[in-house]
Amino acid sequence: MPRSAVAISLPPVELAAVSAQLAEAGYEPLEIATADALEELLNTRRDIGVAILDGENDFDKTLEMYALLHEEDRNIPALMVVAARALDRMSLAGRARVNDEYFTRPYSAESLRWRVEAMLIRAEVPPDDMSSGIMESDSQIDSSPEARRGQIVIVFNPKGGVGKTTIAVNVAALLQVRKGQRVLLVDCDTVTGHVASSLGMENVRTVADAWTEALSTGVVESFAEIAATHHNGVSVLVMAESPLHTEILDPKRVAEAITAARRAYDWVVVDMHPDYGPLNQVIFERADKIIVPVTPDVPAIRAAVQFREVAVELDIRERLAMVVNRANSGVSVSDMERTVGMPALAEVRSAGMLFVRAANEGRSAVERFPKEKVIDDIESLCNRLIATRDPGVAKTGSGFMGIFGGGRNTNPSVRAS
Numbered sequence: 001m002p003r004s005a006v007a008i009s010l011p012p013v014e015l016a017a018v019s020a021q022l023a024e025a026g027y028e029p030l031e032i033a034t035a036d037a038l039e040e041l042l043n044t045r046r047d048i049g050v051a052i053l054d055g056e057n058d059f060d061k062t063l064e065m066y067a068l069l070h071e072e073d074r075n076i077p078a079l080m081v082v083a084a085r086a087l088d089r090m091s092l093a094g095r096a097r098v099n100d101e102y103f104t105r106p107y108s109a110e111s112l113r114w115r116v117e118a119m120l121i122r123a124e125v126p127p128d129d130m131s132s133g134i135m136e137s138d139s140q141i142d143s144s145p146e147a148r149r150g151q152i153v154i155v156f157n158p159k160g161g162v163g164k165t166t167i168a169v170n171v172a173a174l175l176q177v178r179k180g181q182r183v184l185l186v187d188c189d190t191v192t193g194h195v196a197s198s199l200g201m202e203n204v205r206t207v208a209d210a211w212t213e214a215l216s217t218g219v220v221e222s223f224a225e226i227a228a229t230h231h232n233g234v235s236v237l238v239m240a241e242s243p244l245h246t247e248i249l250d251p252k253r254v255a256e257a258i259t260a261a262r263r264a265y266d267w268v269v270v271d272m273h274p275d276y277g278p279l280n281q282v283i284f285e286r287a288d289k290i291i292v293p294v295t296p297d298v299p300a301i302r303a304a305v306q307f308r309e310v311a312v313e314l315d316i317r318e319r320l321a322m323v324v325n326r327a328n329s330g331v332s333v334s335d336m337e338r339t340v341g342m343p344a345l346a347e348v349r350s351a352g353m354l355f356v357r358a359a360n361e362g363r364s365a366v367e368r369f370p371k372e373k374v375i376d377d378i379e380s381l382c383n384r385l386i387a388t389r390d391p392g393v394a395k396t397g398s399g400f401m402g403i404f405g406g407g408r409n410t411n412p413s414v415r416a417s
């Protein structure tokens with residue numbers, strides 16, 4: 001029994017693949033060749049949940065179709081393919097309607113299916129609940145737990161230089177580009193953060209800027225509105241440009257805003273500064289998953305062991321998962337799991353200068369070196385994240401460690417809530 005129909009205007013080969021995926025997911029795919037055909041369809045059917053449009057090949061036709069979707073009291077979200085370069089310009093030209101989404105070629109039919117699903121779920125959330133420039137109070141956030149809930153994944157190890165930023169940037173890019181997910185990448189490292197600069201984004205407006213402006217204008221923006229869009233589609237948000245002007249970043253308010261951003265994104269990936277300060281502590285609390293990159297060297301391993309102990313105290317231990325970075329250095333992963341006392345979610349091999357070269361060009365390695373083996377590693381990591389994506393994971397304590405612990409290395413008595 002179809003849950004909803006999806007109108008599709010794509011070239012034949014893509015149409016066939018996307019239609020097959022959507023049909024498998026229980027949606028009714030409806031081919032639309034012309035704007036007139038779409039108009040007729042909209043006049044006869046009330047169950048069109050999303051329209052997939054091709055803004056790359058025939059922009060005029062797409063514009064006409066887009067107008068029909070939003071005519072009068074209609075507001076059917078569009079999922080539109082655009083040229084990668086156009087994404088950048090669109091973000092400059094003003095904000096998209098909250099419900100519309102964009103993707104770039106190449107894409108997989110399967111990733112579109114997930115996006116359609118996410119859009120249909122989001123469409124059921126009343127518009128007032130979406131991040132809309134109105135400050136969301138605690139009570140509003142808590143009162144709608146059924147709302148679409150993205151996952152908060154933070155990347156942390158108290159040791160510097162272990163690959164936190166590299167993994168955060170590339171996981172975010174891969175989830176967005178290859179998995180068709182909506183991703184907000186947050187640079188919470190207000191001291192040495194370089195997420196934006198490694199993506200070639202200079203002088204971005206920061207949260208500190210926006211919140212300072214709000215003191216005089218009274219206009220409070222959501223994180224989705226403050227963020228800038230990278231040409232790979234990831235929304236990038238920087239907390240502050242200078243470590244000297246962070247007083248306005250009240251930790252609790254930052255944590256609330258990150259939590260609220262789960263409504264507009266499938267994934268909120270947070271790169272952290274290596275410290276245990278108040279900002280990091282409140283963010284730990286909100287995280288669904290905490291990726292701990294560990295390189296196979298004694299200082300990084302010691303730091304991870306220390307973090308595991310801190311995590312027990314903070315009652316967040318079951319959310320931790322190690323990513324062995326520069327994994328092909330001769331140290332066995334199972335030895336590292338035993339020593340650190342955390343399951344390894346994935347391994348990322350040493351990639352020589354690839355990450356540095358990609359950053360020098362303002363891109364993630366996912367876009368710059370898509371065929372390299374290290375990107376397969378990042379993809380495996382993302383697949384594990386997706387496979388364990390479960391709104392209850394962080395709260396129940398039954399998911400993450402349960403799946404990866406496997407009795408090999410972890411101490412099951414640590415947490416039983």
Ligand SMILES: Nc1ncnc2c1ncn2[C@@H]1O[C@H](COP(=O)(O)OP(=O)(O)OP(=O)(O)O)[C@@H](O)[C@H]1O
Nearest residue numbers: 160161162163164165166326349350351352355356
């Ligand atoms: N798997 C890898 N292969 C090759 N180079 C890597 C790998 N992981 C990280 N690097 C490089 O190591 C350096 C440090 O990485 P990164 O900046 O991501 O660490 P970090 O943990 O964020 O550091 P900090 O604590 O200072 O923020 C960077 O130059 C990065 O390109």
Ligand SMILES: [Mg+2]
Nearest residue numbers: 164165189194
């Ligand atoms: Mg870093």
